Amino acid sequence: MTSELSDSLWHKSCRETANAAALTQSAKADLAIIGGGYTGLSAALHAGQDGAKVRLIEAREIGWGGSGRNVGLVNAGMWLPPNDIIDRLGEDTGLQLTRLLAAAPDLVYQLITDHDIQCEPVRKGTLHCAHAPAGMTDLTNRYDQQKALGAPVQLLSRDETIARVGSDRVYGALFDPRAGTIQPLAYAKGLARAAVDAGAHIHENSPAISVTKTPDGWCVVTPKGKITAHNLIVATNAYSLPIEGMITPRVIPVHYFQAATEPLSHAQRHSILPNQEGCWDTALVMSSWRLDQAGRLIIGAMGDLGHPASGIHRSWLLRKLKRMFPQLSGLQLGQAWYGRIAMTAEYLPKIQSLGDTALVAFGYSGRGIGPGTVFGERMARSLLSGNPDCLPVPPVIHHHLPYAGLRQAYYETGASLTHLVKDRF
Template sequence: MATLPPLAADARAEIAVIGAGYTGLSAALHVACAGRDVLVLEAGEIGGGGSGLNGGQVIAGLKHDPEALEQLYGEQLGAQFAESSGAAPDLVFDLIRQHAIECDAVRTGWLQLAVSEGQLQPLERRARQWRARGADVAVVSEREAAELTGSRRYCGGWIDRRGGTVQPLAYLRGLARACLSHGARVYERSAAIRLTRRGEVWHVETARGTVSAQTVIVATDAYTDRTFDSLRRTVVVVPSIQVATAPLSPQLRAKILPRGQSVSDTQRILRYYRLDATGRFVLGTRGQFADIPIPAATPIHERAMTELYPELAGVAIEYRWGGFVAMTRDGVPHLHEPEPGLLAGLGYNGRGVAMATTLGRVLGRRALGEPAASLGFPLTPVRPLRLHSLSRVAARATIRYLQTRDALDRALRRSSGAPA
């Protein structure tokens, strides 16, 4: 995709969007398709945030099960929230079709697999709850997990056929192209540096021009800077690092994930992986802050690959990269409206491909004037976390601690004769 120009003069728009990831571009596309005037400001280049760097797993649902959402938000709102999160992959694959986005989209399902017997029950319960709501999901036995993954590592789990995979940057660029073709203006290298309101009009200042708009949508997720300091302090940012091997041989491709699902497992520090369209094995897990954007070495990833698939020993790793994930205290993404005409959505807890696209559309609907009560998404106040300044230190220590506990568990399983 050709680079887009920076904003070079003052401009007016009905709706201004800050941040051109899935959230911002999905919001902008929704508004532009409704024939309204929208302008997007991106601080860097499209794809420099999580939406250009992620694992491409299109996952339905949130970390909370549907029944937990009903308990947290009440029967009606909880059920609507669960439903829209369950339908989030539909929106991704519909947009891809409607706007002819070429991004290696496949909908072969997502596997969530248990590394120990004790973790099977919650996964089975999750599958049962979604099935009761009509979702195309099933419990997977230990044997089926081995057949689907080609790894003997798992005790079983569940398959969610609503999920799939995309090439994440291609999907994002496709959304940007669709925005442009529906009349949205999108500017790169145009960081919002100040936001003020005069009367009913918001003014978003950038280095070379100010945008005046009735409504502003802040869609900056883990990359939220001090321009929106209260919002920045509502999430804890953690690093996630990925590696991609050279394209695998036909023999390895027939053995590893032969039916094309992607996988997340239930380690404390989870590992997620898939094969891409060129047959590269792509695996991600938490890393260290210093590893972003490009880690010097990835021993944890290399160990994980060969623990899962001993036959990957010796296969070259050709790419390493990382980005930041925004975690919320309650584990769900947040929709905020701190002042009239100011909206924000963030905090996908590592599940943003489908959910950010969905929350982007919710933000777009609200910007178009839909009543908050009919959005089916909880609208919450901006609540900065106490002691947020210590969150990096705490995240670093927690990641190290959980990695050590995972390693101990693996060693114990090995010593008991089970595959680690």
């Protein structure tokens, strides 16, 4: 079960539009793309800029999946620290991915500037906050690893972090000045607009019904049309629908929910995140908080608001707000929304090859904005040039993820039990 996109604050505050007609004819393209999120839209934009004929189809509306429900943190890297990435992928691939994604915010903010995307970009950095004194051990480890790779990160004391966050419920932080925040749905819709300007054709409300390999490439059929293309990218991530003739990527769907306050007063904004960093914490059941352009505080955590136990998560939100920011006493949370994250067993994104002319990307594990933008660009250019060396990670032929349903239940049960405890957050 997934909330409607219109439940999201991002839908209500979005200043970009991407109205695209459904596909109603037969069309030919150099590149067909299934999925209108960050990965697919970045691929469409960069392929269009390179002169390719591009057709992108989205089953609902642009940004309807994770791109429209995102927290909006533009991070430099993955959730895992660099050494863990290298251990999982090997030194060469691990270092390549780490360096590419360290520069991902540069690409995101450059696209925003180049195409005048109205998505509330703020590049004031992020704070990875210790939720308890023990959390500083993890942050110190991450700091050491990132500094060894030349990252301009800073390890902040508890007093420094309290001043930057406006709460005494933090015990230190890792500050990354490369990162920032955006309005995530507006970024997606802005990418779509830019892709159209670059010559790409984008079609909403056009789900792929079937995909067939042909002697010349691929045939993608929708309810009212079809696309024949030499190359194919599938970029549906956590929102994959069954497509005849096409694999459905195996991921662990983990839910994340958010809610927003009304805009804070001038005095409140002076004391809470005065530098406008985006934040998340070191807790096993992670939570996040940030401000938007209007000064709303947006707070969220792992959990499914479509779950029968969703009342537990909603009650936790109110307790979290009260305990973390008592200066906001009496301020109510307004709209709440949630979405799905596609996790892999390794907590790393994957590219699956369907042959020399088709790639499937999935598994950003909660880091969709920067990695999705990079992966889309790299996959499009790899397919159009015939050069797999520019891919962020080597493609795999087979991908297995046993017990995905049980793992999903494990995460949701853990989040529910954690949020049920009334004297902690």
